[in-house]
Amino acid sequence: MGIKTIVEDNIDILVVGAGLGGTGAAYEARYWGRNKKIIIAEKANINRSGAVAQGLYAINCYMGTRFGENNPEDHVRYARMDLMGMVREDLLFDMARHVDSAVHKFEEWGLPLMKDPKREDIGAYMREGRWQIMIHGESYKPIVAEAATKQVDKVYNRIMVTHLLMDDAQENRVAGAVGFNVRTGNYHVFKSKTTIVGAGGASNIFKPRSVGEGMGRVWYAPWSSGSAYGLLIEAGAKMTQMENRIVLARFKDGYGPVGAYFLHLKTYTQNGYGEEYESKWFPALSKMVGKEYLDTEGQHLSHKPIPTCLRNHAFISEVNAGRGPIHMVTMEAFQDPHLEEVGWENFLGMTVGQAVLWAATDVDPKYENPELTTSEPYVMGSHATGCGAWCSGPEDISPDEYFWGYNRMTTVDGLFGAGDTVGGTPHAFSSGSFTEGRLAAKAACKYIDDGKGEGIKVSDKQISDRKTQIFKFLENYTVGRNEIVAGTVSPSYILPMSGLQRLQKLMDEYCGGVTVSYVTNDKLLNIGLKKLAILEEDLEHIGAEDLHQLMRGWELRHRHRTSECVTQHTLFRKETRWPGYYYRGDAMKLDDKNWHVLTVSHRDCVTGEYTLEKAPCYHLVGEEDEK
Secondary structure (H helix, E strand, O other), X not given: OOOOEEEEEEEEEEEEOOOHHHHHHHHHHHXXXXXXXXXXXXXXXXXHXXXXXXXXXXXXXXXXXXXXXXXXXXXXXXXXXXXXXXXOHHHHHHHHOOHHHHHHHHHHHOOOEOXXXXXXXXXXXXXXXXOOEEEEEOOHHHHHXXXXXXXXXXEEOOEEEEEEEEOOOOOOEEEEEEEEEOOOOOEEEEEEEEEEEOOOOEOOOOOOOOOHHHOXXXXXXXXXXXXXXXXXXXXXXXXXXXXXXXXXXXXOOOOOOOHHHHHOOOOEEEOOOOOXXXXXXXXXXXXXXXXOOOOOOOOOHHHOOXXXXXXXXXXXXXXXXXXXXXXXEOOOHHHOHHHHHHHHHHHHOOOHHHHHHHHHOOOOOOOOOOEEEEOOOEEOOOOOOOOEEOOOOOOOOOOHHHOOOOOOEOOXXXXXXXXXXXXXXXXXXXXXXXXXXXHXXXXXXXXXXXXXXXOOOOOHHHHHXXXXXXXXXXXXXXXXXXXXXXXXXXXXXXXXXXXHHHHHHHHHHHOOOHHHOOEEOHHHHHHHHHHHHHHHHHHOOEOOOOHXXXXXXXXXXXXXXXXXXXXXXXXXXXXXXOOOOOEEOOOOOOOHHHHOEEEEEEEOOOOOOEEEEEEEOOOOOOOOOOO
16 A cells, blocks of 8 residues: 655644543643644544543542642542552642642533532532542543644544654654554654653453453453553653552443442442451451551551452452352442432443443343452553653652653653553542643643753654554565465464454463452563563564554554563562552562562663662651541
């Protein structure tokens, strides 16, 4: 096919990915960069892209400071507790002190936020939990996308960004990105002084519980292919906390979220025999994690909420003990017609597949308590875990080890992150990701104004080499299809789906997936690394029948690089820091003496070798005022 090369140069700020992080960056960049050229490159379409694409029924990160509800310090303490101490408190505080203004922007742009009828006099929002406010969110993403689109010079939709460009004039400086249009096949080159990556985290790197035709019905967005990490690791950026994957309790097979049911409908769980089960596992668990996180009576210290992973541990342990399945008790709440309506609407407006599944399998939660399950692991930095790039924090609060000039800039000059991209900032969710994008854009503008983006050069050879590399998968298929054996088998190429299934099986069995009850050890992890290396050799021979499969091939490459980093980190942290997310069978206890630290990795772009190190975990917010 004839491939047209389209070059967009003289860009000041390139935004890769237009989810909530990317739209936040695009919107804010115009405020601080009135005369700057701002471009967005998005794999799908900005109006329905990112994890918020289908809609949400709650904004999960809102302080409510002006209503006297919470302050940023409260949020740091909460996230720190839930992640068993391992967070970047400077980044969390920075996000939390600005997030309310982002939510108020959403409302100003037309997003309907539900008001609390009991506090109408002050205009307070309806709470689902301490940090969540209820919204009518079917059009959440289009509303935010419109605001961002109005502020930029151009939005390039349907561009799969495969690689970041590096500056040929200065070592370790970004110079833009390259990719291709998944509809036309055009090769796109973006030359930019700064790049803000707001791409997605990684779903589908572990074998999902829903396989075959159900494979698209996973919890996190199935199109989130680890590009937030694959792009950065390839460019030589340092990564942090990549071992901190998340496992979620969800309604079985449809992956419908349980939070609204727990918090708004006041439901609770039972084992298969109608018994309360969580408390029986907590005394033994406290010996594993220590009294700082769970006391010997099974109550979290100072009556704080129990960390999510520890609730997972009780769930997993009860099922493994043969007393499953775990049920969500909905029959009581659904006797109230209003709560029944809320329960159904929660899925119809956000996870319609769960409602359809219940209807198709004759499950009416008014008369039958539906099953829950724990999901396969996901790797992401904006939900309740903290995977991502090692980024600089804000100048006014970050310790020296956490600050190198520009807020949210990675260890590659001119390369910034937002949302899933940034490590150490759990519980940001959609509003926090948007806020992080705003912070990154402000810093990127300052980087340019300080003259740090001048003199960038990108050689024709780098651009040409990337073009050859990107479209090689099409050539592999064109040549190899003439060697088909037994109707479908090729000795010359591997199809993206076959490669993905091989990756998922590998990660599941060796890095702690569902079929091994999330347990791994050093022996398994080392075997996994060996198999990942062999798989990488084979992925040079991906065969793409068309542009859609070419996209799938590069998504697989990003997932593979992310998986490699996850495995390296999991091997490095010799403890079980998050029981219920994963277990190191050879180091089952939480070890604060040796591992109350953040983990940081760097992959050598030439040799592919990883270097891992510990970084101090500073606690900048005190405990004394904790609620």
